[in-house]
Amino acid sequence: MKLDVRNMSGAVVDDIEVLDDVFGAPMNAALVHQVMVGQLANKRQGTAKVKTRSEVAGGGAKPRPQKYTGRARQGSIRSPQWRGGGVVFGPTPRSYRQRTPKRVKRQALKMVLSDKAREQHLVVVDELSISAAKTKELAQALNALEVGSSVLLVSDGTNDAVVRAARNIPKTRTLPVDLLNTVDLLNAASVVMSVDAVRKAERLWGGELVRIKRAAAGAEEEA
Numbered sequence: 001m002k003l004d005v006r007n008m009s010g011a012v013v014d015d016i017e018v019l020d021d022v023f024g025a026p027m028n029a030a031l032v033h034q035v036m037v038g039q040l041a042n043k044r045q046g047t048a049k050v051k052t053r054s055e056v057a058g059g060g061a062k063p064r065p066q067k068y069t070g071r072a073r074q075g076s077i078r079s080p081q082w083r084g085g086g087v088v089f090g091p092t093p094r095s096y097r098q099r100t101p102k103r104v105k106r107q108a109l110k111m112v113l114s115d116k117a118r119e120q121h122l123v124v125v126d127e128l129s130i131s132a133a134k135t136k137e138l139a140q141a142l143n144a145l146e147v148g149s150s151v152l153l154v155s156d157g158t159n160d161a162v163v164r165a166a167r168n169i170p171k172t173r174t175l176p177v178d179l180l181n182t183v184d185l186l187n188a189a190s191v192v193m194s195v196d197a198v199r200k201a202e203r204l205w206g207g208e209l210v211r212i213k214r215a216a217a218g219a220e221e222e223a
Contacts, residue, residue, distance in 0.1 A: 003117065003124050005195060010144030013126055018198060019206045023122075025107070025114040035108035035182045038098040046094045053078045053086030105182070106205055112185040113201070121190045123147060128155045128194040130165060138165035142172070148189030154180060156196035177201050 001024045005014040018024075053059070059078030066073050080088045116122040123145050130137045142151060150171035153162060157176055166172045175184060177197040185191065193201075 001117070003122070003198075005124050005126050006145060007126055008128075008130070008141040008144070010141075010146065016124065016195060016198065018117075019202045022110050022202050022206050023114050023117045023198075025110045027111050027115050028107075031104060032108045032111055032182065032186075035100055035105055036186060038100040039181065039183050041096045041098045044096040046096050048091040049093055050087040050090030052088075052090070053080060056084065056086050059085075108182045109180065109185070110205055112182055113191075116185065116191050121148065123190060123192045124198055125192060125194055128153060128162060128192065128197070129159060130161055133161040133164040135165050135168040138162065139169055142169070142192075145192060147192060150187065150189045152184055152188035152191045154191060154193040154197045156194060156200055178204060 001018050001020050002015050003018055003023070004012045005016055007013050053076070056078045059076040063074050063077050064071060074082075076082075076085075078085045080086055113122070125145070130141065151169075151173070153166060153172065153174045154177050155162065155174070159174070163174045166174050173184065173188070177193070177200045180201070
């Protein structure tokens with residue numbers, strides 16, 4: 001699979017051959033949805049808490065006699081139907097964490113990257129850099145690249161000038177390629193990657209995932 005390479009002025013200057021298993025993977029919406037839900041669930045703190053009738057203050061005495069008042073019988077002012085009473089079936093601290101296998105997360109990431117490439121929402125630039133850390137200069141470059149309303153800038157490493165310039169542009173995020181994830185890709189209308197970031201992505205996620213224990217066992221057998 002080939003992708004055009006542009007410069008920061010928006011002109012096509014070259015093309016590169018990329019791995020099909022990273023940028024040409026078929027889409028599986030159910031798998032991507034599973035990874036997205038798991039990643040969002042793992043971000044939840046799970047600290048919501050309300051007090052039950054045994055935890056709120058007061059309510060030790062019966063508020064009124066059981067009979068002959070003409071009013072409803074009540075045992076405690078901390079019952080759920082009373083103002084200031086306890087809450088029934090309210091939230092309590094819990095963990096929302098979901099375990100997603102490493103293979104599934106890798107595959108979902110490659111699927112979303114491939115979908116961006118197929119829909120022409122993946123822009124590859126020869127070098128993701130600007131001469132000065134100015135928002136105006138980066139905004140002009142993004143307009144020249146004709147990217148969407150929300151942009152994810154992916155570089156090989158941390159580029160301080162680009163990071164500082166992108167802070168003042170709404171819906172624009174910067175990430176090093178090794179921190180790329182499914183949710184950030186889905187949230188971005190367009191993805192801008194440098195050539196070095198594309199090559200590093202191929203090294204990170206290209207080919208099959210081989211577990212360290214299996215690789216070590218194979219090395220021992222050969223020895």
